[in-house]
Amino acid sequence: MLIDTFDSILGFTAWLLIGYMLFVIIVYGGMMVLSIKHIRKQYQLDEKEPYDELLKSSYTKPVSILVPAYNESAGIYGSIRSLVSIEYPEYEIIIINDGSTDDTIEKLIERFQLKKIHRVIRNQLHTKPVKALYQSVIYPNLYVMDKENGGKADALNAGINFSRYPYFCSLDGDSVIERNAFLKVMKPIIESDDDIIASGGSIRIANGCRIQNGEVTEIGLSSKPVVIMQVIEYLRAFLAGRIGLSSTNLLLIVSGAFGVFSKKWVIKAGGYSHTVGEDMELVVRLHRLIKEEKLDKKIVYVPDPVCWTEAPEELKYLRRQRKRWHRGLFESLWEHRKTIFNPRYKSIGLVSMPYYLLIEFFGPVIELLGYIIMIVAYFRGEIFIEVALLFFLLTVVYGSIFSAMAVLLEEWSMEKYPKVSHLMKLFLVALTESFWYRPMTVFWRIEGIMDVILKKKGWGEMARKGVSNE
Template identity: 60%
Template sequence: MDNLFSSIMWFFGWTITIYMLIVIGFYTFLLGLSLFQIRKEHRLDKQESHDDYLQDDFVKPVSILVPAFNEEAGVIESVRSLVSLKYPETEIIVVNDGSTDQTLSVIIEEFHMEKIDKVIRKQLECEEIRGVYQSAILPHLLLVDKVNGGKADALNAGINVSKYPYFCSIDGDSILENDSLLKVMKPIIHSDGEVIASGGSIRIANGCEIELGSVLKVGLSRNPLVVMQVIEYLRAFLMGRVGLSRHNMLLIISGAFSVFSKKWAIEAGGYSKHTVGEDMELVVRIHGLIRKRKLKKRIEFVADPVCWTEAPDTLKTLQRQRSRWHRGLLESLWTHKNMTLNPRYGLVGTVAFPYFWFVELIGPIVELGGYLFVLLSFFLGEMYVEMAILLLLLMVVYGSLFSMMSVLLEVWSMNQYPRVRDVMKLYFYSMLESFWYRPLTVIWRCEGILQWLVKYRGWDKNERKGISKL
């Protein structure tokens, strides 16, 4: 019996070890791609090229969609940031998705909205639109009041109301830097129709000084939970998405800040109301559509444009968010499972899907097994300690080392945190990630898988304090 138990433990330990080595190898490859791409972009004089685009007659007009459900705390600052964007031609459409707080009234009062008659071309299904309002002081600002149907439904309603060929979706609790839209639209403008969607970086606003919809001073929160999310976002965007984007393998561009060709979004069926990961699900469907038609279209990530958003600052709200995100990932992968390892879909099917299944989805399960193995080994005695130490080192490399590299990438490329003490704080916290923060997120992501298995489909929306009050 002891021999059987010992064999099981060794098999379990070596399986996790081999898995971790494969994942570390893949992340090292992504890191190399990201370094190459960021270095390439770093050599360009971005400001000059962006200013040139302001004078370009071929700049595409954009409809900016802001779905809002109970966002009274932060929606005004978000709209103010959009009004001040440096972009030749936009319309801003705030979609009040049946809010039960004062979201509708605060927007009407702040921007002097008046109800108008507007013909709406219903290209996507959505809940009933009760009314459309236009600002008396900002004619390009519209407010759509509709029956509650969820974020995806609100975005579909916004697409129906919009008049421009491209739309940008942004969360109601987020703000854009004034040149962010221009930067994220640059690959679309430059590609002459080849790039049909793009996304920008999301950064944590907690700890920043914000006034009238603008970030006056970038800073870090004193809350360790928020600081860890800053590092996590740097790792996800600068290392993960830059690398995947280089070879057109992006399955996710953040719903908090993304731009789509309206034509392609509508042909793909719009946003799905049957998943909490509606942003990923739409991207995957568009990939499937262009592959079936054998077209050379691209979906890109641009690291430089920045959207600032409010991050959860309590364990309970962060738990809800991460469980929901992982459940949304599983929903999207399962819905389109036929694309996995399917050469018909090119690198998306043969590389991206296996990566998201093998690394992103089941990674938390394997990591949790690793943590349990390490704990169990120290109780069982000397026989398993060496393997436990090896596993622990691998998990530290997988977690902390790559996060430390992401901090260095940020300093080298964009340097959004100019104060040395902030950079040192990020670097110090990244070293500790594997010892407390990562195990928590691993548990929460496993919880998301359990929620999917028991068919739990709740949204679990977080309470907002308002981005200007962080």
């Protein structure tokens, strides 16, 4: 009798999980269809001429580029070299040295011939004290702020206070930007007549690429499977995920590695908050502000402008990153929990926030439970073999097949990887995701949830090699 009850509970739970997996696959499938539709519509056009017009147009809005840097000595030089040569009419670069304990500030002073300056800073957002301001002798639009350590959000807020222009871009200190990326990411803002208040570009993995003097001269792939899987993850997240969400104004994440914001709206929203996931939390807060003021403003994702960034090559650093990301997701959801299933916030409250809660946050919990039930069901005998097999096949579709489709979408639209051997490697590795990489990241995200429960804080140490081959 007890065994029959156990089997009944096991069977019910298993079918419930299968129903959840089918729901997730339908959601991701729908986002993939939207992505394919919008990306092909955009890239059927020859867009070189419009960008040339923007480069010469008086309507192109000036941008302040903010680069928070904490112990970024290894890659900061290459990142800045990529910025001083971008194709954009008017911009300033503001490096915020957030109390680095390495030689980041010394390297900046030496290589860019920085001289101390005195300028009044309008403190619209509260930050840690600024110790010194510098300006480059060789690049007059390059500034460096040296301040006390306060975290990435604090550094960005300090940069916003110092900036002069109506739009700012946040960039990671270990990233390299393509020369025309700013024209592309700013195009929808310029053409929207201020209806678009934030725009995000694509992030690609720089490991394996050849980068000289701050410019990607040859696109390549790392030889390490764990890095290749991160390339595939980024393709799926940006091309297959964010395009679909952006097309319906449901986007809740503009990557902190490359995003442009209206300074007026960010200050109105209170600036960056001191959370682990400060980029997502700001975007959600902007959406709330828009809905509460009943305005028709949008936050969009533009797939073509690309920023190349360094990915963790060791499992211990990748684990720390994924745990931190999941904690950041929880902090954003918890901070704005009143929006979830709240019709006042329309599609954000009824679709976007529930999606991030039920699929992105609780997804690893459901998946782990599915793995456990699949193993138990297999050993319970023939009656559950079909259930275990079905769950396994759905997991493969959810992981490997969607990842492989993202690789094909990359080649179909973006063509960033010119070598056939690279595409074949990406495609074949993508098909293996469900067998090793996805279970691993599920466990790490579960650890992130445990960190939330145990109230653990901090970013964790991340090793940097630098993306520039100087």
